[in-house]
Amino acid sequence: MSWKIHGENVRAMQEEIYLVSLKRRPVELVIENATVFNSITAEFLECQNVWVKNGTICYVGIDEDPVTDADTMMIDVQGKVLLPGLIEGHTHILNFIGPEEFIRHVIPSGTTTVVTETIELASVAGQEGFDYFIKALQDQPIRLYYTISPMCGLTLEEEVHSPPAEEYHKYLRDPLCLGLGEIYWANMLLENEQGKRVRKLAEMALSYGKLVEGHTAGASPNKLQAYTSMGVSSCHEPINGQEVIDRLRLGYWVMIRQGAIRQELDAVAGIFSRGVDTRRVVICTDSMDPERFINQGSLDAAVRRALELGVPPEKVYQSVTINVAEHFRLDNMLGSISPGKKADMVIIPEPGEYRPEKVICDGKLIFEDSRVTAKIRPSTYPEYFFNSVKPQPFDMPPVPQEGKVRVMDLVTRLVTTEGIADLDDPQQRKQLNLLLAIERTGRGGMFLGMIKGLGLKYGAAGTTMCWDTSDMFVAGCDEESIRAVVDRLEVIGGGAVVAVGSKILAEYPARLCGIVGLEDMETAWNQIQKTERALAELGVPWEKPILTLNTLGTAAIPHLRITHHGYVRLRDRAVLALQ
Template sequence: MIRGNLVNPFTEEIYPAEIEVRGGMVECVRQVEGKFNQYILPGFIDAHIHIESSMLTPSRFAEAVVPHGTTSVVSDPHEIANVLGIPGIKYMIEDASTVPLKVFFTAPSCVPATPFETSGAVISSKEIDKLLKYGEMVALGEMMNFPGVLSDDPEVMAKIAAAKNYGKPVDGHAPLLSGNGLCKYIAAGISTDHECILKEEVIEKRKLGMKVMLRQGSSAKNLADLISAGGDFIISDDKHPEDLLKGHVNLMLKEAVELGEDPVKAVKMVTINPAAHYGLNTGLIAPGKSADMIVVDDLVNFNVKEVYIDGNIAAHEGKALFSVNPVELETTFKISSKEPADFEISSSKGEEKVRVIDVREGQLLTGESEAVLNVAYGKIEPNVENDILKIAVLERYGHNKMANAFVNGFGLKKGAIASSVAHDSHNIIAVGTNSQDMADAVNSLVKTNGGLVTASDGCIHSLKLPIGGLMSMKSAGDVAFKLEVLHDALGDMGCKLDSPFMTMSFLALLVIPKLKISDMGLFDVEKFDFVDVVK
């Protein structure tokens, strides 16, 4: 029996109540007399997250978020799917099954995300049909290939048809899509979007019946700009471990309330709304629902005191009350050692005008600018003083492809960084001031089977991510500490970004405008085609 001020997202009421639980389910809810200094809420649901982006295995992720009141997540495993295909998805399901957190999955719709990059696997419409039969699969994952939808690509449409056949929703991914194109995208059966950055986008999409997810992640933070336009869910999409130590959905709720959102309406966006959309038997404290509940001190700070999953206490005063033993997974990198010369762009001129990827802090969108760079000994030089640095993507699945270009916004004055987390195909991405440090960073990363690396004049710092080159089996605290060491090293190197590795990881994401890079070359997302580095 649990007693307190019940927050009922169905009726938007708050009243004193007692909840009786039997067999993991809510048996009865009774309104009672009395005053309580605590609030009982349905367990929080993060309706769209990529667990792999936390750099934690699902079990370690659960260990981090359950104490913050998260009892369920809807996870799109397309990161591990792009690396290992179906076996990677099965790994996520297996490891998640070892902890109380309810991890629901969406079948990754875009593996690879585009035909303009090399991934470690391909998931066809036939495999999507098989995946959607899994009990853990509640939807078709975000359809990033919106040009494929608009052009009626047969394979894309077959994936959407499979979801419809099983009565499961289709998640969307349509940044800046508007007008007739948006109408066609929605008409195809796509019901959500989490890529809005403008109020006008939110308003137009909601008017057309689309459910808008307001994102507050580690890299992309859109809540402040969009919440006044309305929304249906509050989601994180991608969260780094150091942020998860501070909070998860509870922190997003606190931020929403600080921005003026009504607390109960905000709670609906992380409980009953996602539960209803994905057909989950949670999100509401009512007879016949799973007894997933949390106790908080107030509806301002949302400090979580206790967490119950299926009626069992899973966390108390910020500490998980379950053991974690992550499942192991073998992975290998098929890439040869690199030399500094591999990171050079040749020219026979004295100087060259080049395209430059412009990084925007806190946004997945990038811009495009141009710069005139000097050529020395037949190689185009970066301009470190003006923050025009080298960037490279190296394919890691055995085909020996790589591409070089230039980027602005990192602020490095020396050294280089490299990562095997590079959305969505997760090839190796590196940014640096010079070719020697870039080669050192990449070679160090390959030796450890993936991770994050800084390199400067022979000094190497690294965070090992042996699970698919994406995740660690260590705790969130351990990973956050290693990441802090890397960020300190980056600060010494002059970097000015808050989340440099996460920001860098999205520079290989070819479905969000404007200028990105894959192992095949520099890519203009708006043209949906490659462009030359040299103009």
């Protein structure tokens, strides 16, 4: 879809649209005999006809008699339901796979608009990481908007690739940029340079009339209010009904995640029947991975789950259409089926059965007969994006053999606490793995820590697909395996690798900035499955353990994290040593 708008063209196209409504020009597409979901009134209206011209809806109602010509396409949907195209309000397109595969696999879900975060390539390639990814979003068959990432790191050292604040003007002026991406609440409240930087970015976004997207997990009541007072208007972190209500009361648009990383609907769906207004509740995925894309689906799976949980269909569909459009101030174009809106629509069998049969975006059929019919534009990147894994040569730091050490203690597959382990106690020692954080873009620096509860009995595993940092993390039992993993990650240009001794057991190559794989979805899933199976065979008990490794250095998840210059305690950002 071309986003380039030329004044004259637009005016001529506008003229045609109202003339079609007045039956003085032929219509391009007619959808006949539809049960239209009116997302504003939450009604299913039967026996409706929808006329489309130049990608825009010109008429919705009972008139069956538009002006047609030989080019008019007629679709009789025989009473089936016509919904506005789904809007994904918060996701990270670049999770394991590239943009093309994401688009190919998201279209069958009926999603016609996606708002994506942008941190992934930038955390390695800096501003060019933003620029090339943003280019990849343009001229695609669905609408891809973005929020520009504030790039919140654990410490200043992890924000080294962030562009200076002045560079954000150009993004905030871009019509495809809807605001500043998720700001971790604790970063916003930091008294140091980090806090000042993101507060300035938030102020800039607001001065352009754009949004500031939030992330409030774990914020105490006063901190939550302080954070909100800086203009943050959405949060996608609530994990129970009370957290949803608390944030709705503060004026938030609350996004409920149902994607690859977390699925909150089961715990949260009750809020739809509590009698509170849910027009500011949004269902989103927050990111997808190949396993979920292939086995469950993306936003379509979330919609089906909400319906299974008994949420009334009207509320479910509002939460993925008009509610999202209103949050992002796109409701003048998107989120409802009414004249003047973009002709983005999904045909499903009936209100309670979300199974897209046809998907229309910008007035064009992009999915029918279980096939994506739209052309997806390949994205291109400079050569150096494929050579980003360049760890400096290193000597293995001495591994302590006795006494007490500070460890990252995995209490869930993502959350850690700060623990102390006694190396003189063989039982405690057995539960530990070495954990190296290595700066891997050539700047140098490494730190040896220890992790408890990862479960590796032998061998090593590492990743470069780390959230919010250009460090690589390698956990292991012995130096030979650790070195094999680091060397292999460098050779394949990044991704995830599992080795025992010098033998590589499995790997997921992610050559684009060491963050994103460029294979098709099925190949990616195969490689990920093999890698995760190898990890399970080595003793790792966690589901999707690559994610466990990927998230060890993010400020998004509590409590003790790791960087190439030490552990970092999230609460006070203290940098801590092993002993």
